[in-house]
Amino acid sequence: MARKMQRGQLWTGDFVLSLLLFMVASVLAFTIIYNTLGQDAYNDVRLEAVGAATLLSQEGYPTHWTSTTVIRPGLMSNDRLSLRKVTELAGVDTARLRNILRLTDQFYIYFTNQSNDTVALLGCGVGDISVTATPRNVSLSAIAISHVTTLTSLLNISTDASDNVYSNLSQDFVLIEGNMTSNISKQQLGLLVGQASQSGMTFVIVGNPGVQILGLNINASNVTNASVQASAGVQLGFQTNEQLNISATNLLLSTLDAPTDNAVTSYTQVVVANNSKAVYATWVYNDARVWYIATTNGILQNGSTILPTLAKAVDAMHIVQQPICGNAAPPATAKQVSFYTRTFTYHQQLLTMHLLTWRTR
Amino acid sequence: MQRGQVVLEFFLILGVALIIGMIYLAVSTSILADTSEQQRVQALNDLGFGIQDEIILAATVSDGYARTFTIPQTADRFTYTMSNDGNSLTLKSGPATITYDLPNITGTFVVGSNTITKNGNIRVN
Numbered sequence: 160m161a162r163k164m165q166r167g168q169l170w171t172g173d174f175v176l177s178l179l180l181f182m183v184a185s186v187l188a189f190t191i192i193y194n195t196l197g198q199d200a201y202n203d204v205r206l207e208a209v210g211a212a213t214l215l216s217q218e219g220y221p222t223h224w225t226s227t228t229v230i231r232p233g234l235m236s237n238d239r240l241s242l243r244k245v246t247e248l249a250g251v252d253t254a255r256l257r258n259i260l261r262l263t264d265q266f267y268i269y270f271t272n273q274s275n276d277t278v279a280l281l282g283c284g285v286g287d288i289s290v291t292a293t294p295r296n297v298s299l300s301a302i303a304i305s306h307v308t309t310l311t312s313l314l315n316i317s318t319d320a321s322d323n324v325y326s327n328l329s330q331d332f333v334l335i336e337g338n339m340t341s342n343i344s345k346q347q348l349g350l351l352v353g354q355a356s357q358s359g360m361t362f363v364i365v366g367n368p369g370v371q372i373l374g375l376n377i378n379a380s381n382v383t384n385a386s387v388q389a390s391a392g393v394q395l396g397f398q399t400n401e402q403l404n405i406s407a408t409n410l411l412l413s414t415l416d417a418p419t420d421n422a423v424t425s426y427t428q429v430v431v432a433n434n435s436k437a438v439y440a441t442w443v444y445n446d447a448r449v450w451y452i453a454t455t456n457g458i459l460q461n462g463s464t465i466l467p468t469l470a471k472a473v474d475a476m477h478i479v480q481q482p483i484c485g486n487a488a489p490p491a492t493a494k495q496v497s498f499y500t501r502t503f504t505y506h507q508q509l510l511t512m513h514l515l516t517w518r519t520r
Numbered sequence: 521m522q523r524g525q526v527v528l529e530f531f532l533i534l535g536v537a538l539i540i541g542m543i544y545l546a547v548s549t550s551i552l553a554d555t556s557e558q559q560r561v562q563a564l565n566d567l568g569f570g571i572q573d574e575i576i577l578a579a580t581v582s583d584g585y586a587r588t589f590t591i592p593q594t595a596d597r598f599t600y601t602m603s604n605d606g607n608s609l610t611l612k613s614g615p616a617t618i619t620y621d622l623p624n625i626t627g628t629f630v631v632g633s634n635t636i637t638k639n640g641n642i643r644v645n
Contacts, residue, residue: 203562
C-alpha cells in the first residue's frame with residue numbers, strides 16, 4: 160500500500176540524493192582548483208630555477224663582486240668559472256642570496272665533479288638544506304715566486320710577435336715573496352699576474368715586492384716604536400684586538416697608498432699600525448683576491464716575534480676546509496621540485512653546478 | 521505529519537547546506553588570498569628586477585648611453601608606490617615591501633616615461 164504523502168513532507172531519499180550531489184560537486188570544484196594551482200606552481204618554480212641558473216652562468220654585477228658588494232651574482236670571470244666568486248657566494252647569507260638570485264622558493268646549490276662526488280667549493284653547498292659533512296683539510300695547488308728566474312723557469316713564459324706575454328699559471332694560490340724591484344721582473348710579474356688574476360686565484364704578497372705591484376703603490380718609510388691594534392675579523396693569524404708592540408728603531412717598512420689602478424676593487428686595510436709599522440691589506444685585483452703582509456721582525460706582546468707567526472698564518476692560508484659531503488635531497492614535504500644543472504670547465508676538469516628549487520606546502 | 525515537520529526539515533537541510541557553503545567559501549577565499557599575495561610579490565619582482573636590469577645595463581656600457589623606458593602605473597593589477605635613493609629602489613604594495621640594490625645613480629624614478637643617461641655617472645630623469 161503506498162504511503163500517504165503529506166503536503167510539504169520531504170522524502171528521506173530526496174534529501175540524501177541532493178546532499179550527495181552537492182558534495183560531489185564541491186569535491187570536484189576543490190579538486191579542479193587545487194590541481195590547476197599546483198600545475199602553475201610547478202611552472203613558476205621551474206622558471207625561477209632557470210632564471211637563477213642563468214644569472215649564475217654570467218659574470219654578475221659589479222664585475223668583480225664580493226659578498227658585500229654583490230648586486231647580481233654570477234660565477235664566471237673571463238669566460239671561466241671563478242673560484243673567488245664561488246667562495247664569495249658562500250659568504251652571502253641564505254636570505255639575501257635568495258633575494259639576489261630572484262628566487263621566492265627554497266633552494267640549494269652545490270657542485271659535483273665528473274665522478275658525481277660533491278666538490279666542496281661552497282662548503283657542501285648553500286641554501287635551505289643541511290648536509291652531513293665530514294671535516295677534511297686539503298691544500299690548494301700553490302706556487303711561490305721569489306725571483307724572476309723562478310718565474311721564467313716555472314711558468315714557461317712565452318712571448319708572441321706582439322710582445323704579449325703568456326703563462327700557464329694555473330694554481331689556486333700564489334705566494335709572491337722577496338724583493339721583486341727590478342723593472343723586468345716587475346713588468347713581467349704584473350702582466351702575468353694580471354692574466355692569471357682573471358680566473359679567481361688567491362695571491363699573497365709577503366715583504367716588499369716593489370712599487371706598483373698588483374695595482375697598489377708600496378712605499379717605504381722610517382718608523383720608530385709603535386703599537387698595532389688588530390681590526391675585528393683579521394684573517395691572518397692574529398686574534399681580534401690583539402696588541403702588537405714593535406720594539407725596534409729605524410725600521411724600514413712598507414706602507415700602502417690608496418689604489419689608483421682601476422683593476423683594484425674592494426680594498427681594505429685589515430690591520431694598520433700607528434705610522435703604518437705593520438700592514439695587512441686585502442683587495443681584489445681584476446678577479447684575484449690579494450693579501451698583502453709587510454713588517455719587519457717586530458716583537459709581539461707575549462715576547463715572541465712576528466715573522467714566525469706570519470709564516471704560520473700564510474702557511475695556513477692555502478690549507479682549506481673541503482669536507483666530505485653527504486647527499487643533498489630536498490625535504491619530504493617538498494612539492495614542485497625543480498633540478499637544474501650547468502657544467503663549467505675549471506682547471507681542465509668539468510664541474511657541474513646543481514640548483515635545486517622547491518616549494519613546500 | 522504535523523505542520524511543523526516541514527519547517528524542521530527545511531531548516532535542517534538549509535543549515536547543512538549553509539555550513540558546507542561557508543566551509544567551501546572560507547577555504548577557497550584563503551587559497552585565493554594566498555595566491556593573490558604571491559601574484560603581488562611576483563608582479564613587484566617583475567617590475568623591480570626589470571628596473572634593476574636597466575640600471576645594470578647602463579652601468580656596463582660606455583659613456584654616451586641613453587635609453588627611455590616606461591614604468592607602468594600598476595604592477596599587473598596591483599597598485600604600488602615607488603621610492604629610490606642613490607643605490608636602491610623600494611617598491612611597496614599592500615603588505616609587501618621589497619628593496620632592490622642598484623649601481624650608484626642620481627635622480628628619481630617616476631611612473632611613466634623615464635630616461636637613463638650615462639656620462640661618467642648614471643642619471644635617471
